[in-house]
Amino acid sequence: MQIYKVSQITRYIKELFDIDDLLQDLWLEGEVSNFSRSTAGHIYFTLKDEEAQIRCVLWRSQAALQPHLPQDGEAIIAHGHISVYEVQGVYQFYVDTIRPVGVGLLYLEFEALKSRLEAEGLFASERKRSLPPFPHRLGVVTSPVGAAFRDILNVLGRRYPLVEVVLAPTPVQGDEAPDGIVAALSALERYGDVDAIIVARGGGSLEELWAFNDERVARAIYASPVPVISGVGHETDFTIADFVADVRAPTPSAAAEIAVPDQQELRSSIELGRQRLEQAMQGRIAKWRADLEEERSALRRLSPRSMVEGYRQRLDDLTERALSHLRHRLTIQRERLRGCVLQLQSLSPTLTLARGYSITRHLATRQIIKSVAQVSVGDAIEVQVSDGRFGGVVTDGCE
């Protein structure tokens, strides 16, 4: 026989609860009683019907997310899971969502549609289109009489009055609203000349916003050929339209702000552009001026004037060198000439004649007579001695 400890069996029971799919994710309808809030901020109450009751806990963090907290006696629908609180040995309903019964049914419908469309891929982030940064024409699907449209026009006029607004008017609450919104989107599509569309409605009750949870509206937004911005209700309202839209804005005004650039920022950018142009230009001019100065001094360095001066000097040098060379050559020549004259003088017959020699010539032929064979008796001859000449006649042979 096995004997268990209380904690062991309690843990076993808890595990039985925790592996049960139904108990882990369920909606429960009932009437609230014993509603209380602990000092820590957690909420405890009992949910009951005619025959049974169950203890409920709503943690503080979850309580803060509820748009509506119930009072005793109120009929609600709540979502959560059932598990065991081991310390006290009780099972409890751990609530994460509370809706009043009427709204709660709508909410269930909403959740069902949301899951279905999500599964179909209508909310897929990869199909979200980016908005045109400078739209020319914006379609607005809303009521022409609501505050939403006025707010949108105010924001667009203040931020980016260059845009043209094309209103596709439609009722935004009541039974005609879903068809009206679908028709307005289709009219914009046929008109064909808008860059993006704002689908908007001011704040209201869940029932008043209900058209934006309509499947037809969701599909029409999905099918829009241009990006759609949703701006429905207040910050805390999420509609199916918000999930399908390419961009969700918390309010109509916010949708208008997202749709267009802000002219104040544009003006700053333009002014900044102008300053940058001026700075860039001044920078360039300063650089060119510096370059120019550099070129100018290079030019001075290389100018013909300095070249001419250089040549002139070289020419001077060369001339000088040529002249001194010439002078040197002249001196040498002169020396040589004198040597020649001296040599010539030493070879001259004059000196020989002075020593007593004479030169004898034929008077007629002027031939110098070096051999007796050249003369015959009776030939007229001329004899040159150192100081003059005299004539004679060959008289006799000496042989």
Place this chain on the structure above:
Amino acid sequence: MDVSELTFEEAFHELEETVRKLEEGDLTLEESIALFERGMRLAEYCGEKLDKAELKVKQLISSLKGEVEIAPFEPS
């Protein structure tokens, strides 16, 4: 293209592009002056466009035959 023929968006983008080119590009003096003057004209033009802009509002009216007409918006 003449500046006055541009849309605001085109002029604004060209201004950004012109600033970038003048800041980065390896340009001749003539090119720089041309870019600078073009950029200044673009900046001027963009400012004027914003100054003169007035929000235009129209509304679509669907006829019974399902045709769509456009009309000035008359706030009621």
